[in-house]
Amino acid sequence: MSLCQNTVRSGSLQSSHGLSRIARNCSFLKELNVDKCISDKGIKYIARRCCELTVLSVARCQKVSDKGIRFVPQKCTNLQSLNIAGCGRVSDKSLASLGRYCHALRDINLEDVPDITFYGIESMVSGTLS
DSSP: OOOOEEEOOTTOOOSHHHHHHHHHHOTTOOEEEOTTSOBHHHHHHHHHHOTTOSEEEOTTOTBOBHHHHTTHHHHOTTOOEEEOTTOTBOBHHHHHHHHHHOTTOOEEEOTTOTBOOHHHHHHHHHTSOO
16 A cells, blocks of 8 residues: 555654655655645655655745755656745745746645745746746
């Protein structure tokens, strides 16, 4: 039996140990919801091990920035849906990387991400940062 979908509740990842177990044992994971409970380091680890992700939600993760988000498209090229709502440390830089690598991306939630501008959205569509 393989796990295709997982939701991690806020506070349930008390250490990187739980996250590493998910990534190590669920390499074929398709959908992951880690709202409010992951950092850049955690996102990098998940992206490296779970390259088959098509849906990723990191909404309201205060420790998520461009540093983590920009790593996702390089490894998870089949990503179709990304929720970064409320990730206040994410900016236009991440969107260009998403546009460059994630050609299957069809749904992105940018609600309450103040550093995302029209130019960032344009760069995502074109795959380059102007």
